[in-house]
Structure formats: structure tokens, C-alpha cells
Amino acid sequence: DAGVTQSPTHLIKTRGQHVTLRCSPISGHKSVSWYQQVLGQGPQFIFQYYEKEERGRGNFPDRFSARQFPNYSSELNVNALLLGDSALYLCASSPPGTEVGETQYFGPGTRLLVL
Amino acid sequence: AQSVTQPDIHITVSEGASLELRCNYSYGATPYLFWYVQSPGQGLQLLLKYFSGDTLVQGIKGFEAEFKRSQSSFNLRKPSVHWSDAAEYFCAVGYQKVTFGIGTKLQVIP
Numbered sequence: 001d002a003g004v005t006q007s008p009t010h011l012i013k014t015r016g017q018h019v020t021l022r023c024s025p026i027s028g029h030k031s032v033s034w035y036q037q038v039l040g041q042g043p044q045f046i047f048q049y050y051e052k053e054e055r056g057r058g059n060f061p062d063r064f065s066a067r068q069f070p071n072y073s074s075e076l077n078v079n080a081l082l083l084g085d086s087a088l089y090l091c092a093s094s095p096p097g098t099e100v101g102e103t104q105y106f107g108p109g110t111r112l113l114v115l
Numbered sequence: 116a117q118s119v120t121q122p123d124i125h126i127t128v129s130e131g132a133s134l135e136l137r138c139n140y141s142y143g144a145t146p147y148l149f150w151y152v153q154s155p156g157q158g159l160q161l162l163l164k165y166f167s168g169d170t171l172v173q174g175i176k177g178f179e180a181e182f183k184r185s186q187s188s189f190n191l192r193k194p195s196v197h198w199s200d201a202a203e204y205f206c207a208v209g210y211q212k213v214t215f216g217i218g219t220k221l222q223v224i225p
Contacts, residue, residue, distance in 0.1 A: 004158070033213075042119075042205050042215030043159070056212050090158060102147055102166065104213070106158035 002026070004093050004107035012113045013081050021076040021110045025093030031055075032074040033104060034066055035090040043090055049074055078112075086114045117142045119206050119216035127222040128196050136191040136219050138206030148189045149207040150180055153218075159205065165189065176200070198223045 005024045013019050025032050031050040035043035048056040049068035063079045072093075078085055088111050092104035118141045128134055140146055147166055151159040163174025170182040180191045189206060201223045206216045 035215075040217075042207075042218050045209075045212045045214065048211060058212060092159075102164065102210075104161070106151075106160070108156070108158045 006107040023091030029093035031094040037088040121216035
């Protein structure tokens with residue numbers, strides 16, 4: 001079975017631009033979470049979506065937004081990019097019955113570089 | 116607010132030696148605790164988790180962790196390290212919003 005997939009794998013943007021990152025969960029998983037991992041740090045929780053509704057939000061500015069589609073894939077959008085947004089963005093999906101994060105399968109991530 | 120402290124940023128062990136990675140947490144209730152491993156260029160892989168019950172938890176790849184409520188600790192152990200265990204290890208705590216530690220980078224020398 002395919003794992004969590006993310007696209008693109010790498011991305012270079014300039015300050016002020018907008019970016020959209022995509023995530024496809026494991027088949028049958030309805031919950032998707034997004035994390036930001038800055039170099040040298042642990043992942044930081046950004047959002048969780050379950051059944052297309054936002055279930056949790058971390059301490060990130062409103063420039064960060066996300067949505068989940070009827071097929072349970074998800075997009076993370078970041079507006080007005082700052083240099084500090086450079087990071088590895090990880091997506092994780094959770095199997096049915098574990099939607100509160102106790103079991104998460106992570107994708108390989110999208111590495112974003114903001115110049 | 117929940118938090119995780121991993122006091123060792125970098126650890127070097129010899130292949131075949133035992134390993135213990137430290138993790139201390141702060142959480143307002145019975146914690147959900149996790150250990151993840153991240154190899155270069157890879158996503159995070161769950162090694163083990165603790166929610167309740169037996170405080171000694173067995174995970175994949177021969178790892179185990181012990182939950183000690185009195186010490187707010189959840190240390191990861193392995194009796195004999197293999198070269199392929201070289202990676203970064205993250206302790207995490209939380210329910211729905213999972214908080215990760217800064218990570219411990221493990222180097223294995225022959």
C-alpha cells in the first residue's frame with residue numbers, strides 16, 4: 001500500500017510569494033495533520049483536519065491556512081512568505097479510530113526554501 | 116502548556132553498546148507519549164507509544180521505553196545498538212496536538 005505522499009518534494013520561493021503544499025493520506029485515512037520542521041528543531045504542529053473540518057490549530061499566524069478535500073487529501077497554503085518559513089513541511093495521516101493523533105504515519109515532507 | 120525536553124542534542128555510542136535516550140515531559144493529564152525516528156531524507160517513523168497500562172513499552176527495531184510518572188520521564192532504550200540505528204530521535208507528547216522535542220542525534224561508531 002502507498003504511504004502518505006507529498007508534493008512537491010522541494011520548492012524555492014522568494015519573500016512575499018505564496019505557496020501551496022499538497023498531501024495525500026494513506027487510503028482509508030480521514031485525518032491529516034501538518035507540521036513544520038525548521039532545521040535543527042523538532043516538528044511543530046500546524047493543523048489537523050478530520051472529515052474536512054479543522055480539528056486543531058497550532059501557534060502559527062493567519063498566513064498559514066489549510067483545507068481538506070472530499071477525497072481526504074489536503075493542501076497547506078502559506079501567504080506572504082518570510083525567510084523564517086524555510087523548513088521541511090510534514091504531513092501525517094491517521095487511521096480510522098485514531099483521529100486524535102495517537103497513531104500518525106508521516107510523509108517524506110516538502111522542503112521549502114524562501115530566498 | 117505541554118512540553119518536551121530532550122537534554123542530549125547529540126550522542127555517540129559504539130556498535131553493540133547499550134543506548135538510553137532521555138526525555139522529560141510536561142503535561143497536565145495522563146500523557147500520550149511517543150518516540151519517533153527520522154533518518155536523513157526520510158519522514159518520521161513511530162518507534163513506540165504509551166497511553167496507559169504497563170509502563171514498559173516495547174517498540175519496533177528492538178527499542179523499548181519506560182514511563183515514569185514520578186520523574187515525568189519517558190526514556191528510550193536499546194540493549195545493543197546497530198550501525199543502522201544512526202538517526203535522529205524525537206520524543207513527543209500530546210493528545211490531538213502533538214508536541215515534539217528538539218531531537219537527539221545518534222551517531223554509531225564501529
